[in-house]
Amino acid sequence: MIEVQNLTKYYGKQIGILDVSFKADKGEILGFLGPNGAGKTTAMRILTCYLPPTSGAARVAGFDVLADSREVRSRIGYLPENVPLYLDLTVSDYLEFVGKLKGMSKKRRRERIDDVMEECGVSHVRDRTIGKLSKGYRQRVGLSQALINDPEVLILDEPTVGLDPQQIIEIRALIRNLAGRRTVILSTHILPEVSLLCQRVIIINKGKLVTVDTPENLKSRLQRSVMVDVTVRGGLEEIQSFLESRPDVRAVTHIESTDESTHSLRVESTENRDIRESLSSAVVERGFGLVGLYTTDVSLEDIFVHLVTKEDVD
Amino acid sequence: MSRMIAIYRRELAFFYNSIIAYIVMMMFSLLAGYFFYNLLAFFNLASVRVMQNPIASQQLSLTEGVLQPLFGNLSIVLLLIMPMLTMRLLSEERKTGTAELLFTYPISDWDAILGKYFAAVTVLLTMLGLTLVFPALLGNHADPEWGAVVTGYLGLLLLGMAFIAMGLFFSSLTENQIVAGILAFGFSLFFLIIGWIGPFVSSGTAKVIVQISILEHFHSFSRGMINTNDVVYYVSFSVFFLFLCSRVLESNRWRS
Secondary structure: OOOEEEEEEEEEOOEEEEEEEEEEEEOOEEEEEEOOOOHHHHHHHHOOOOOOOOOOEEOOOOOEEOOOOHHHHEEEEEEOOOOOOOOOHHHHHHHHHHHHHHHOOHHHHHHHHHHHHHHHOHHHHHOOHHOOOOOHHHHHHHHHHHHHHHHOOOEEEEEOOOHHHHHHHHHHHHHHHHHHEEEEEEOOOOOOHHHHOOOEEEEEEEEEEEEEEOOOHHHHHHHHHHEEEEEEEEOOHHHHHHHHHHEEEEEEEEEEEEEOEEEEEEEEEEEOOOHHHHHHHHHHOOOOOOEEEEOOOOHHHHHHHHHHHHHHHH | OHHHHHHHHHHHHHHHHOOOHHHHHHHHHHHHHHHHHHHHHHHHHHHHEEEEEOOHHHOOOOHHHHHHHHHHHHHHHHHHHHHHHHHHHHHHHHHHHHHHHOOOOOOOOOHHHHHHHHHHHHHHHHHHOOHHHHHHHHHHHOOOOOOOOOOOOOHEEEEEEHHHHHHHHHHHHOOOHHHHHHHHHHHHHHHHHHHHHHHHHHHHHHHHHHOOOOOOHHHHOOOOOOHHHHHHHHHHHHHHHHHHHHHHHHHHHHHO
């Protein structure tokens, strides 16, 4: 339903998103997770044809966002982060206006407006001016306008931000109900929201795609492995390839080099088992100088949490 | 087309649901009434003075004495009012973020531009329509040249439409309404008085500059004449700025 390949967007020299590729299938709820400024909104704006990508391609429902922009736009429903609505209109007038812009016939508008207002729980405020509605209700009206043309793809930018806990629960329930027939992409910087709503998660940070996985897999990945930080004297590439070749090691990342021959690396074990002993003897046997070795307090989960809630930590 | 009409109706409803349209119409009618009264009172005085002189009274014309200066004055009032009507049209959508939704709907830029343009033109038509009461009063007591009335109003309409197109263009440039308004006002005035430099430049340049001047093309309308080149001028002026506006909307997407 959605296909994104090597998508890159620069704002002048600043990176919006860099080389992001992913896919979303029909009926899937896909979550964009990342701190503010990670590029979630940029990615969504490209998918909704509001911004053209600098390079790469994005296809929505089989249509290219650049070449067949109008086809794409008539198949999506979009809710931007700050929910920009026309505050001077009443809810039903506003939905009527949006329905016309989305090219719906009079008959279809009449059917859909009532349905959508019912679905989003705004029927009883249909004659109220949007400017006089609370944030929670505006969010619902925003969802209504996205849904009015019964789109195949729904793109929601931080749909629960700024709502009170009760409203958040209601909006989440609403989004869950919307899925099934539609492909939903939503962005958030709240970790539990993803596991509650999404079938798959894309983690982005600083414009780059960090990982794509199901929330369950991410969790079990976090629980399964043990992380060991080693500081070794020797050639960086040799050390790295040596560590990677070991059967009990899943991944090796370079953390820092204090000087040319002293390097700190983070080693992730394949199983949930302490690999310090075997690792230290192997390093020494191989002839590298072992300077330090300790299990790290920073688990993958910590990194994950730190990554997505960075603005709260800093 | 139906999408353009939807935007047109929404903009028009905004004008008439907010106080803007009424304030604009009130001020325009008030000033027009004041000009009309002054011009008529002066004309009245002049005609009493020349009553004994048949030759002079022959030369006294309602068109030259009342209509022509009235249309001239109203063109200046349009210059002041049109920027205030147009300044929010696109800049407000950008400021409040509604542009992001608007342009992700399956509409073309032209749907938005023309919908908004014709909404402002409709307000202009209402403004001008209200002032028809003055020629009507004139017709009740005297015998004005109705042809001159028609061409004068046509001139005002074309002039106002040119100001609206330019105002809409400046509104697309910025998300600040005041900036859009000042730019529109400044450039409208500049195009109006650009002919003043005529006597101080070479005759070739002067010819070109005079042809660019908004005011120069208005004269014949207020005198009761329709020249094709004046009509073509105003229409191309509007089309040019609407086209620039569409380019700005397009390039905003690529730059931002």
